[in-house]
Amino acid sequence: MKLLILQEKLKKGLGIVERISSKSLTLPILNNILISAEKNFLNLAATDLEIGINLWTLTQIKREGKITIPSRLFSNFINLLPNKKISLEVKNDNLFIECENYKTQIKGLNAEEFPIIPKITDGDTVSVEISSFCKSLGQIADIAVLSSARPEISGVYFLFQKDLITMAATDSFRLGEKKIFLKNNSSLEKEYSLILPQKTAKEIVNIFNEKQGELKMYFSPNQVMFEYPMEETTHAEVQIISRLIEGEYPNYQEIIPKKYTTQLVLNKDEFLNQIKTASLFSGRINEVKIKADPEKNKIEIFSQSSEIGEYESSVSGKISGEPVEISFNHRFLLDGLLSIKTPEIILELNKETGPGVLKAVGDDTYIYVVMPIKAT
Amino acid sequence: MKLLILQEKLKKGLGIVERISSKSLTLPILNNILISAEKNFLNLAATDLEIGINLWTLTQIKREGKITIPSRLFSNFINLLPNKKISLEVKNDNLFIECENYKTQIKGLNAEEFPIIPKITDGDTVSVEISSFCKSLGQIADIAVLSSARPEISGVYFLFQKDLITMAATDSFRLGEKKIFLKNNSSLEKEYSLILPQKTAKEIVNIFNEKQGELKMYFSPNQVMFEYPMEETTHAEVQIISRLIEGEYPNYQEIIPKKYTTQLVLNKDEFLNQIKTASLFSGRINEVKIKADPEKNKIEIFSQSSEIGEYESSVSGKISGEPVEISFNHRFLLDGLLSIKTPEIILELNKETGPGVLKAVGDDTYIYVVMPIKAT
Numbered sequence: 110m111k112l113l114i115l116q117e118k119l120k121k122g123l124g125i126v127e128r129i130s131s132k133s134l135t136l137p138i139l140n141n142i143l144i145s146a147e148k149n150f151l152n153l154a155a156t157d158l159e160i161g162i163n164l165w166t167l168t169q170i171k172r173e174g175k176i177t178i179p180s181r182l183f184s185n186f187i188n189l190l191p192n193k194k195i196s197l198e199v200k201n202d203n204l205f206i207e208c209e210n211y212k213t214q215i216k217g218l219n220a221e222e223f224p225i226i227p228k229i230t231d232g233d234t235v236s237v238e239i240s241s242f243c244k245s246l247g248q249i250a251d252i253a254v255l256s257s258a259r260p261e262i263s264g265v266y267f268l269f270q271k272d273l274i275t276m277a278a279t280d281s282f283r284l285g286e287k288k289i290f291l292k293n294n295s296s297l298e299k300e301y302s303l304i305l306p307q308k309t310a311k312e313i314v315n316i317f318n319e320k321q322g323e324l325k326m327y328f329s330p331n332q333v334m335f336e337y338p339m340e341e342t343t344h345a346e347v348q349i350i351s352r353l354i355e356g357e358y359p360n361y362q363e364i365i366p367k368k369y370t371t372q373l374v375l376n377k378d379e380f381l382n383q384i385k386t387a388s389l390f391s392g393r394i395n396e397v398k399i400k401a402d403p404e405k406n407k408i409e410i411f412s413q414s415s416e417i418g419e420y421e422s423s424v425s426g427k428i429s430g431e432p433v434e435i436s437f438n439h440r441f442l443l444d445g446l447l448s449i450k451t452p453e454i455i456l457e458l459n460k461e462t463g464p465g466v467l468k469a470v471g472d473d474t475y476i477y478v479v480m481p482i483k484a485t
Numbered sequence: 486m487k488l489l490i491l492q493e494k495l496k497k498g499l500g501i502v503e504r505i506s507s508k509s510l511t512l513p514i515l516n517n518i519l520i521s522a523e524k525n526f527l528n529l530a531a532t533d534l535e536i537g538i539n540l541w542t543l544t545q546i547k548r549e550g551k552i553t554i555p556s557r558l559f560s561n562f563i564n565l566l567p568n569k570k571i572s573l574e575v576k577n578d579n580l581f582i583e584c585e586n587y588k589t590q591i592k593g594l595n596a597e598e599f600p601i602i603p604k605i606t607d608g609d610t611v612s613v614e615i616s617s618f619c620k621s622l623g624q625i626a627d628i629a630v631l632s633s634a635r636p637e638i639s640g641v642y643f644l645f646q647k648d649l650i651t652m653a654a655t656d657s658f659r660l661g662e663k664k665i666f667l668k669n670n671s672s673l674e675k676e677y678s679l680i681l682p683q684k685t686a687k688e689i690v691n692i693f694n695e696k697q698g699e700l701k702m703y704f705s706p707n708q709v710m711f712e713y714p715m716e717e718t719t720h721a722e723v724q725i726i727s728r729l730i731e732g733e734y735p736n737y738q739e740i741i742p743k744k745y746t747t748q749l750v751l752n753k754d755e756f757l758n759q760i761k762t763a764s765l766f767s768g769r770i771n772e773v774k775i776k777a778d779p780e781k782n783k784i785e786i787f788s789q790s791s792e793i794g795e796y797e798s799s800v801s802g803k804i805s806g807e808p809v810e811i812s813f814n815h816r817f818l819l820d821g822l823l824s825i826k827t828p829e830i831i832l833e834l835n836k837e838t839g840p841g842v843l844k845a846v847g848d849d850t851y852i853y854v855v856m857p858i859k860a861t
Contacts, residue, residue, distance in 0.1 A: 210783075210800070211796075213797065417591065418592045
């Protein structure tokens, strides 16, 4: 293998692919990145056996071939080079790298030992606008939780319908649900549902967060593939394939309240700041209490701990329905508030013991359900 | 105790004093901050029994008194409040805090149990321009190393002379020395030397880094006190008192080479970047090799490890004296380069085994001596 590539281009590619390579002690080749040159493309690939990534970038290939080398070292080294032409050449299982006044060789492992990353080439596909997809997934991906007792909730649930994608995640204390309406008529003839591992969901958000254009998804019974087509600036294409979590996702719709007994409309930042401040005084179970009375125009917030002291504050807002006193874990409330980007929020409560629902004023596509701490 | 103070002012004061309070399990009151109101001043104090800090700030005192409360909690809470007037009041060993729509009480501990922070009121003093003092101390404070075998080198050595302060620090692999020339005639009638604990040195740099004006030092046989007088904007004064390290500082002047066999003049950033890059390929003893020949105009840099591969690069520079090949621990070389702020540096070498000396071109006040890795 011998090729020439601009430092900037290689650095960008490695920045993406390197994320997926694992730190495996049992299978050291998974720490490596597979570099191959074929036709006019440099192909970078990595896998942790759950997720696999392939990136192609157009460049000047002098001789085809391939090698695997440690991904972290390679990426750190390339990052420190000047933005000039880099020559990569394989000789005797070593990668020789030259760039201006730098000359190195890195010991590699034979490319034949690298696991094959599967592809999905047929079956149904759907395309989504990449930035809104990532933003939506980012709102809920953190809620899922690694659970060996209930592996289903270790991932993000997706339901693909004709013109709608619904995503949900829960850790059994709270739940986030987000809907994306598809603009073009999707080519899906039937519904698909799947559970994407949390790690894949987070990597998708990280890798494609600031990209523009369309992300294409390919479905198969046990896997899903994300394809981000040729970028104009770098002539690069990325494919990420992930295994899916088996099992049935809990019927979460059941726990989303259809009505409420009290509704609060609040300024998000003000409420957020007060919950954060109250959290300093809350005890071991992270309890903060909210008190709302429609006769007053303010919502009161309390917390206390026998060791630290007592806290109380109030925030103005619109209150309708019944008076209520309810306690939440401040962490769960804060996570929900932070996942909403609008200046005003709605908090719907169902007496002291029913789940609370956070919504963004002016955005019906997202809800966050949070269980209260029951009074003892 | 009862007083009124602006949030901004209290926040600033706590930001400084809180740094010194410790996380002591054996003496929990050291986690607290002592708050006292006397005449027109709020006094905040903290100590870890090695360093003590006292800060006074002018404010509206309604009733004198004092209390101690957990410093981290108090500071975190005050930081989250709006920049409005805060009322602090002590009742039954609790501190009641009110600010706009916030109302809290924090459990305190009796102020009588708080250790007394000593003061130095007589003896010799010297004044230095605070920002250049902090910048200088910052250049060398990190070099000192906690050593129970050689407690002397756990601190920064200071020599005060009529119009000169010399500071030095070493970990026995490298040494930094910095001189500050005093503008005004100092009032010192005799020389003083002392060893300041590294923790104090670092806190002084952190606390006063961005201040302007004069820092006054008071000497006593076992302690030194730093006083930063009344700031115009906040009407605040800070005193920090620290114990000194006993013992005799090593006669480090002996190891600073008075001459050299090879001299290199180099662009700092270029050299720094190449050493950093070479470090990726260096083996377990962090070795990078430098090769310079006055017949060429470039300095070559090598590193290699049997597991990773090989690296070589070159940087142009002026070379005078004998040809040389010398190896350094890249961490020590990088630390030295990072402590120099000028664009060009001088590296003076003494054959393969003598210490190397880094200097800033255009700044004679600083030198960094680093021992080579001897060829085996």
